[in-house]
Amino acid sequence: MTQISGKVASSDRFKSPFSRGQSRQKQQKSLSDRFVDVMIVIAIIAVVVVVLYPLWFIIIASFSDQTKVSSGQVTIWPQGFTLAGYLRVFQDTRIWTGYRNTIIYTVLGTALNLVVTLPAAFALSRVEFKPRRLLLFLFTFTMYFAGGLIPNYLLFKQLGLLNSMWVFILPGAVSVWNLIIARSFFETSIPEDLHDAAQIDGLSLIGYFMRVVIPLSSAIIAVIGLYYFVGHWNDYFTGLIYIRDDSMQPLQNVLQSILLANQTNQMGSGNGGQNVMQQQQIADQIKYGVILVSTLPLLVIYPFLQKYFNKGVMIGAVKG
Amino acid sequence: MLTKAMSAVDEHGVIDNNAARKLLPWYKKLIWHCKHFWQHWLLVLPAMVFVALFAYVPMYGIQLAFRDFVPSKGLTGGKWVGFKYFKQFFTSPMFASTMLNTFKISLGTLILGFIAPIILALLINQIGSTKVKGFVQTITYMPHFISTVVVVAMLNIFLTPDTGLIGKLFGTGTSMLDDPNAIAPIYWISEMWQHCGWNAIIYLAALSSVDLSLYEAAKMDGAGRLQLIRYVDLPTIMPTCVILLIMNMGSVLNVGFEKVWLMQNAMNLPGSEVISTYTFKIGIQSFQFSYGTAIGLFNTVINFAFLIIANWISKRVSETSIF
Numbered sequence A: 001m002t003q004i005s006g007k008v009a010s011s012d013r014f015k016s017p018f019s020r021g022q023s024r025q026k027q028q029k030s031l032s033d034r035f036v037d038v039m040i041v042i043a044i045i046a047v048v049v050v051v052l053y054p055l056w057f058i059i060i061a062s063f064s065d066q067t068k069v070s071s072g073q074v075t076i077w078p079q080g081f082t083l084a085g086y087l088r089v090f091q092d093t094r095i096w097t098g099y100r101n102t103i104i105y106t107v108l109g110t111a112l113n114l115v116v117t118l119p120a121a122f123a124l125s126r127v128e129f130k131p132r133r134l135l136l137f138l139f140t141f142t143m144y145f146a147g148g149l150i151p152n153y154l155l156f157k158q159l160g161l162l163n164s165m166w167v168f169i170l171p172g173a174v175s176v177w178n179l180i181i182a183r184s185f186f187e188t189s190i191p192e193d194l195h196d197a198a199q200i201d202g203l204s205l206i207g208y209f210m211r212v213v214i215p216l217s218s219a220i221i222a223v224i225g226l227y228y229f230v231g232h233w234n235d236y237f238t239g240l241i242y243i244r245d246d247s248m249q250p251l252q253n254v255l256q257s258i259l260l261a262n263q264t265n266q267m268g269s270g271n272g273g274q275n276v277m278q279q280q281q282i283a284d285q286i287k288y289g290v291i292l293v294s295t296l297p298l299l300v301i302y303p304f305l306q307k308y309f310n311k312g313v314m315i316g317a318v319k320g
Numbered sequence B: 001m002l003t004k005a006m007s008a009v010d011e012h013g014v015i016d017n018n019a020a021r022k023l024l025p026w027y028k029k030l031i032w033h034c035k036h037f038w039q040h041w042l043l044v045l046p047a048m049v050f051v052a053l054f055a056y057v058p059m060y061g062i063q064l065a066f067r068d069f070v071p072s073k074g075l076t077g078g079k080w081v082g083f084k085y086f087k088q089f090f091t092s093p094m095f096a097s098t099m100l101n102t103f104k105i106s107l108g109t110l111i112l113g114f115i116a117p118i119i120l121a122l123l124i125n126q127i128g129s130t131k132v133k134g135f136v137q138t139i140t141y142m143p144h145f146i147s148t149v150v151v152v153a154m155l156n157i158f159l160t161p162d163t164g165l166i167g168k169l170f171g172t173g174t175s176m177l178d179d180p181n182a183i184a185p186i187y188w189i190s191e192m193w194q195h196c197g198w199n200a201i202i203y204l205a206a207l208s209s210v211d212l213s214l215y216e217a218a219k220m221d222g223a224g225r226l227q228l229i230r231y232v233d234l235p236t237i238m239p240t241c242v243i244l245l246i247m248n249m250g251s252v253l254n255v256g257f258e259k260v261w262l263m264q265n266a267m268n269l270p271g272s273e274v275i276s277t278y279t280f281k282i283g284i285q286s287f288q289f290s291y292g293t294a295i296g297l298f299n300t301v302i303n304f305a306f307l308i309i310a311n312w313i314s315k316r317v318s319e320t321s322i323f
Helices: A020-062 A066-070 A082-089 A094-125 A133-143 A150-157 A176-189 A193-200 A207-217 A218-233 A237-242 A249-268 A274-317 B002-006 B017-022 B024-064 B084-091 B092-127 B130-145 B148-159 B182-206 B212-220 B224-248 B257-263 B277-285 B288-318
Strands: none
Touching: A020 A066, A020 B092, A020 B130, A020 B148, A020 B182, A020 B224, A082 A094, A082 A133, A082 A274, A094 A133, A094 A207, A094 A218, A094 A249, A094 B024, A133 B024, A133 B092, A133 B288, A150 A237, A150 B277, A150 B288, A176 A218, A176 A237, A176 B224, A193 A237, A207 A218, A207 B024, A207 B288, A218 A274, A218 B084, A218 B212, A237 A249, A249 A274, A274 B130, A274 B148, B024 B084, B024 B130, B024 B288, B084 B092, B084 B257, B084 B288, B092 B182, B092 B224, B092 B277, B092 B288, B148 B182, B148 B257, B182 B224, B182 B257, B212 B224, B257 B277, B277 B288
């Protein structure tokens, strides 16, 4: 399945007209290169399997009969196909509340992230804006030095953010890392000629940003939008520390409490008969289902944004 | 005053606007600046407000580490007590074990997390077909987007003794997750599994810029496949490696709170209590705000020191630095 490049295959193509010794040397080299080729193919297949199989296993286990999962019969395909786990997951109202909360926090949060980050990144990319060096330093400094958990907590308390949905949205409005990536993009990928042309046409800087730069920046918007989106979606920390009401917990925290409840079930199942066994199986089934259901949205948007990744991270790599 | 003003006029009697502007009194300069740059300021302002409020105000609250906490005074704290809370931490029985655990978990993550992506990138770079390359990349990036909660749940599932995918290889009895000595390796390896592919992107980007004539030249000299990697690919990505290493050094004590917290249980606690989880327990769960702030500050300072030292060394050795 894997084709290795013909970069070094030259020795096959032309035989050396010079000397026998040299050509023998070349043949030996191509032999050792073949060996390296094979090793590389094996290594890559191994990497793919190691990365993919755990994910695949969760998927097939969620559709399988749990007795077959725990006895090790489920390896490549689902065994004893069942949707029982999913039915239970969808009947669980906590999941739906968590879903609703996470969607609200993620959509509002990501929108605010973009609205705040993109203009700032653009302004900091403008060479004529002299204070940008100082500002950039002040932003970057916060990446390496921070007040820490307790001062944050006390600040949120004073601001009334504790146990409020805004704690998911406001404090993380700017991620300095994303700001730097976006700034590099504006610096390197938007030709300065456009700015000159826009000025001649009488556009103000903000007008230029809104009407020229933004429409040309779909790649970077997709990339940092995705970063922010994933960050909000996967956030467990905020719910754990700043939220007390169960009704406000996002999906990850709901997920964790369901998993934890199942685990305690497991521990308490020492002395029991058929009933406990059954309960255990149901708990396992839910476990797999709930993992998949909570990860599904990311897996769905992933292929669509995948083409932007390389571009986005490469931009980040060229940072100044 | 007049001679000073004359410096803005060249020999033809033409006034240089930029030079003339520098002669203005400061408030007029400010007015000029505002007039020309108010739009720039307007664009950065929201971000500045958020960063000032949510990064710099808590930084101001660091003084709490040196003061007794008084509920009514909040962030600024009460009586100045100096290093009392630091001493309390250094002399507490938890100090040695949390430091050791933190270093153990983070250092292993740092080393593996530094080497593995480089190897993976060199491997992926060897794939000729763009389709296969894209496929391998897509697969290896994927785990990066899975939440910590799910990753730890997967660890629990796979490490379950007897029935788990990996657990059954290690026989019966207790789960590896209950073993304090196994926590660090489990953490390293699962981190590598999750982020290796993603962290390789940056090296792949660097590798895509290799001058192809270098390969040709090396092949002329009789370099084999491995030599091409060793003498062309590796030197190309070296500067990127150094920069990433420095940046990673800045988080040497930043063990991801979420993951360790989720992996912790009563059994593995001796091996899994790290500074961030301890801060949480002390500060938030048992309301010792000043003590918690002091531990957190200690953590930040160590990280910062590592960052500075790594940056300084690299500046000396390789002339690559992040600031």
